[in-house]
Amino acid sequence: MPVVQTAGLCKVFRDFWRRPRVEAVKDLNLEIQPGEVFGLLGPNGSGKTTTIKMLLGLLYPTKGRISVFGKPPTDVAVKGRIGFLPEDSYLYRFLVAHETLDYYGRLFRLPSRIRHERADRLLDMVGLRHEAKRRIGEYSKGMARRIGLAQALINDPEFLILDEPTAGLDPIGARQIKDVIRELGRKGKTILLSSHVLADVEDVCDRVTILYGGQQRAAGDIGDLLCQHDVTQITAPRLSPKTVEELRATIQRLEQRDILTVSNPRVKLEDFFLKIVEEAQAANIRTYGARKGGELPEFLQKPAETTAKDVVDSLVEASTRRVEPLPTREPVPMHAPATPASSVIEELIQPQPVKIAAEEPISQPPTPSLDSQRLRKKADLSVIDELLAGRGGDGKPEA
Amino acid sequence: MKTWAVARQMIAEGIRMKIALVFIFLIGMVVLGLPFSISGDSSLTGAVQSFMSYGLTTAGFLLGMLTIFLSRSVSDEMVHRQIFLVMTKPLPRWQYVVGKWLGITLLNAAFLASVGLTIYAMIFYIRYTHPPADDRFDEAELKNEVLVARHALPFKLPDFSQSAEQEFQRNIEEGVYQDVPNFDPAKEKDRLMQKYNARWRVVGPGDFRIFEFENVLCNRSKDNTVQLRYKAQVSGYAPDEIFRALWRFGDPYKGTPVYEIPVRHMVDRFHTIRVPADAAAEDNTLMAYFYNINPYPGEPQYLNVQEFRASDGVEVLFVVGTFEWNLFRTLVLMMCKLMFLAAVSVLMVIVFSFPVACLCSFTVYVLAGARQFLAEALDMSSDDFATMFSSVKEFFVQSLIHIYDMLHWVIPDFARFDPVESFVSGRNVGLVWVLQAVSELVLIKAVIVLGIAILLFHRREVAELSF
Numbered sequence: 120m121p122v123v124q125t126a127g128l129c130k131v132f133r134d135f136w137r138r139p140r141v142e143a144v145k146d147l148n149l150e151i152q153p154g155e156v157f158g159l160l161g162p163n164g165s166g167k168t169t170t171i172k173m174l175l176g177l178l179y180p181t182k183g184r185i186s187v188f189g190k191p192p193t194d195v196a197v198k199g200r201i202g203f204l205p206e207d208s209y210l211y212r213f214l215v216a217h218e219t220l221d222y223y224g225r226l227f228r229l230p231s232r233i234r235h236e237r238a239d240r241l242l243d244m245v246g247l248r249h250e251a252k253r254r255i256g257e258y259s260k261g262m263a264r265r266i267g268l269a270q271a272l273i274n275d276p277e278f279l280i281l282d283e284p285t286a287g288l289d290p291i292g293a294r295q296i297k298d299v300i301r302e303l304g305r306k307g308k309t310i311l312l313s314s315h316v317l318a319d320v321e322d323v324c325d326r327v328t329i330l331y332g333g334q335q336r337a338a339g340d341i342g343d344l345l346c347q348h349d350v351t352q353i354t355a356p357r358l359s360p361k362t363v364e365e366l367r368a369t370i371q372r373l374e375q376r377d378i379l380t381v382s383n384p385r386v387k388l389e390d391f392f393l394k395i396v397e398e399a400q401a402a403n404i405r406t407y408g409a410r411k412g413g414e415l416p417e418f419l420q421k422p423a424e425t426t427a428k429d430v431v432d433s434l435v436e437a438s439t440r441r442v443e444p445l446p447t448r449e450p451v452p453m454h455a456p457a458t459p460a461s462s463v464i465e466e467l468i469q470p471q472p473v474k475i476a477a478e479e480p481i482s483q484p485p486t487p488s489l490d491s492q493r494l495r496k497k498a499d500l501s502v503i504d505e506l507l508a509g510r511g512g513d514g515k516p517e518a
Numbered sequence: 519m520k521t522w523a524v525a526r527q528m529i530a531e532g533i534r535m536k537i538a539l540v541f542i543f544l545i546g547m548v549v550l551g552l553p554f555s556i557s558g559d560s561s562l563t564g565a566v567q568s569f570m571s572y573g574l575t576t577a578g579f580l581l582g583m584l585t586i587f588l589s590r591s592v593s594d595e596m597v598h599r600q601i602f603l604v605m606t607k608p609l610p611r612w613q614y615v616v617g618k619w620l621g622i623t624l625l626n627a628a629f630l631a632s633v634g635l636t637i638y639a640m641i642f643y644i645r646y647t648h649p650p651a652d653d654r655f656d657e658a659e660l661k662n663e664v665l666v667a668r669h670a671l672p673f674k675l676p677d678f679s680q681s682a683e684q685e686f687q688r689n690i691e692e693g694v695y696q697d698v699p700n701f702d703p704a705k706e707k708d709r710l711m712q713k714y715n716a717r718w719r720v721v722g723p724g725d726f727r728i729f730e731f732e733n734v735l736c737n738r739s740k741d742n743t744v745q746l747r748y749k750a751q752v753s754g755y756a757p758d759e760i761f762r763a764l765w766r767f768g769d770p771y772k773g774t775p776v777y778e779i780p781v782r783h784m785v786d787r788f789h790t791i792r793v794p795a796d797a798a799a800e801d802n803t804l805m806a807y808f809y810n811i812n813p814y815p816g817e818p819q820y821l822n823v824q825e826f827r828a829s830d831g832v833e834v835l836f837v838v839g840t841f842e843w844n845l846f847r848t849l850v851l852m853m854c855k856l857m858f859l860a861a862v863s864v865l866m867v868i869v870f871s872f873p874v875a876c877l878c879s880f881t882v883y884v885l886a887g888a889r890q891f892l893a894e895a896l897d898m899s900s901d902d903f904a905t906m907f908s909s910v911k912e913f914f915v916q917s918l919i920h921i922y923d924m925l926h927w928v929i930p931d932f933a934r935f936d937p938v939e940s941f942v943s944g945r946n947v948g949l950v951w952v953l954q955a956v957s958e959l960v961l962i963k964a965v966i967v968l969g970i971a972i973l974l975f976h977r978r979e980v981a982e983l984s985f
């Protein structure tokens with residue numbers, strides 16, 4: 120059973136005299152399977168937030184049907200399984216962080232002990248434990264946003280809805296949210312997120328839908344949508360010009376084509392920034408802002424679907440189905456085994472620690488997405504052979 | 519429990535937002551400041567009574583306003599969208615509405631309780647600091663007539679129908695009505711009854727009247743007292759503005775002692791006479807004789823006519839409870855009104871956004887408070903035999919009256935549940951009255967209003983903009 124299913128969903132906003140004014144969502148058919156990290160993309164005003172609000176029962180659809188966990192979104196019991204981070208932090212300015220989490224915990228009828236424990240863990244996670252005694256009204260935008268994330272997780276939701284989760288966050292927070300999303304995704308939770316930061320979406324999502332003017336313009340598996348099947352990228356330890364020349368000659372000989380670019384990869388600014396902040400934290404410099412948070416709290420660590428059997432079943436079903444081409448109206452690139460060549464090569468060649476000023480290894484390369492991980496296990500060397508033997512690239516390899 | 523969480527949240531907001539503080543400050547100023555502003559030349563009873571009366575009325579009004587302003591929380595949550603988070607939690611909408619109402623109500627209860635305590639404390643303060651006019655008299659008057667809960671009984675009006683009937687028959691025999699066109703015997707009998715009634719209420723010099731009271735269910739021991747309250751209403755002002763008369767209590771035929779109490783009373787004022795309670799007979803009746811004579815030898819007697827007007831009343835009062843419980847019941851009555859008002863303002867903020875909702879709630883508050891007054895005003899502006907279509911003005915006035923009549927279904931008459939006057943005059947705020955208020959204002963009307971609020975809130979898309 121899909122977590123979310125909509126059919127012919129429409130939303131028309133009307134003015135005071137009930138005249139239609141904005142058609143925010145038009146004939147939207149979504150289906151989100153359990154365990155999926157689903158991305159909702161689209162320019163400003165394309166109806167992402169409106170869609171999310173309808174899924175949450177904050178808006179009622181003008182036409183069409185919605186089911187969330189098989190029930191209408193207004194069903195109170197369904198809401199107990201959902202966590203929601205709105206696009207802005209709509210928190211009570213007069214409450215302190217801890218009270219905020221406590222209040223939302225109460226609305227889930229969590230016993231007091233669990234509420235306090237989870238609140239502490241979550242504040243740890245979002246790095247605001249030390250500022251927990253301050254009123255939210257005093258918080259900076261990003262700090263409030265972190266509390267927003269914490270409150271979305273207080274009930275250990277099976278289905279997490281994040282509206283622009285990285286908006287307003289510093290790179291640490293953004294990275295951390297991505298880590299959390301990935302981690303939760305790996306634990307089998309279902310996540311729906313909308314974002315403008317395409318790199319984030321690319322990092323974490325299994326599937327995406329792109330909206331424009333309230334209509335679905337493209338949908339599908341992110342691996343499928345983005346894979347450049349005609350380019351191969353190789354990452355290697357630093358090579359001497361002589362080796363590069365030799366490689367070029369080899370490739371010329373084997374493939375009858377030239378290498379397109381050779382360059383030293385730059386470290387991602389994200390990684391660099393993280394390193395600087397980590398250093399400052401190690402030096403114990405006082406901050407009244409957010410700190411780098413800790414790990415995902417333990418209560419979120421356990422795999423999601425251990426309770427209901429049917430959910431487990433559908434999860435298994437979903438993961439097997441995922442490899443198959445998804446039914447969409449948009450043309451999806453064909454693929455025999457949907458194996459991004461780059462990831463296979465990545466595995467073969469251990470990434471070389473990239474040097475930056477301080478001469479120490481940077482934390483870790485970004486974790487590959489769920490899909491590439493799963494697919495990697497199935498990959499065998501024959502794919503490489505095939506690649507090296509027959510297919511080459513004439514597009515631009517990515518830096 | 520989730521309802522309680524919302525209520526708690528509401529209370530936290532009420533306390534942390536400055537608005538409640540401002541109101542508490544205002545109420546504090548009124549309650550604490552009033553005793554100091556009461557002028558020293560009033561009697562102790564007067565000082566305490568005006569303090570209690572102003573204190574309670576103002577506190578009640580301010581708490582009413584506070585209630586309306588506190589409900590702002592709901593529309594604030596919609597405008598600032600905290601409601602998005604609350605409504606995506608497994609919180610049924612009715613619990614949200616009830617939680618908000620409960621929060622406002624509990625805040626009100628706490629404020630009202632502290633108002634009550636402060637007033638209680640301040641009474642003692644006034645008692646010990648008020649400049650005494652006549653120490654013992656003042657103290658006794660306060661203790662017996664204000665700081666008590668007394669039950670009041672009206673006297674039993676004699677039956678005039680026999681006299682009226684007799685005169686009517688006599689008139690018929692004498693042929694008085696022969697020439698009267700459209701003669702209506704019932705009306706004529708009524709007129710005759712009224713004539714006898716009016717005659718009975720007037721006591722000329724040297725004359726007397728008997729007032730009979732039934733159900734004087736007090737402790738009939740000699741140490742206990744019952745009180746008689748009447749107004750010295752004379753035909754002409756005596757030069758010294760003093761009316762002298764004699765009251766006699768007791769019924770020798772029923773074996774009670776008889777007490778004679780001469781009075782020197784300021785004219786045109788209400789006066790209370792205390793009588794030992796054993797003047798009441800075993801069958802719980804009490805006889806009071808009024809003699810329009812001067813019992814003080816050597817003092818001048820002005821031949822005045824005393825009139826016991828129907829509007830003034832002659833009452834017997836006796837203590838049925840303590841002042842403290844009376845204060846408590848008074849506060850409960852006030853609380854009932856606030857609970858109804860809280861329901862109304864929650865309803866309003868669900869339908870409208872803040873300033874509009876506030877105005878609407880305030881309108882209801884005023885309508886409820888001034889219902890009788892408004893009804894009378896409307897009635898007066900309409901001509902007696904006009905119909906809705908006799909003129910444009912009539913059309914408006916009559917439609918207003920009709921709308922107003924319809925509003926009666928929902929908007930209660932607060933004046934009917936205003937205990938301050940009774941409380942201040944040391945009368946018992948009866949349990950029955952309190953229960954009436956609880957059932958009408960809270961159990962019926964507040965519940966209906968909250969029900970409507972819940973219904974509307976269910977239909978409402980919380981993410982839609984509100985007006």
Ligand SMILES: Nc1ncnc2c1ncn2[C@@H]1O[C@H](COP(=O)(O)OP(=O)(O)OP(=O)(O)O)[C@@H](O)[C@H]1O
Pocket residue numbers: 132133141142143161162163164165166167168169170206981982983
């Ligand atoms: N309550 C509302 N009343 C009227 N129109 C609305 C309302 N909410 C949204 N809209 C309109 O619906 C359209 C879609 O808005 P929506 O908030 O869903 O966009 P979005 O994709 O989330 O955009 P963004 O990326 O800026 O967050 C917009 O044209 C917006 O003006």
Ligand SMILES: [Mg+2]
Pocket residue numbers: 167168169206282
């Ligand atoms: Mg949006």
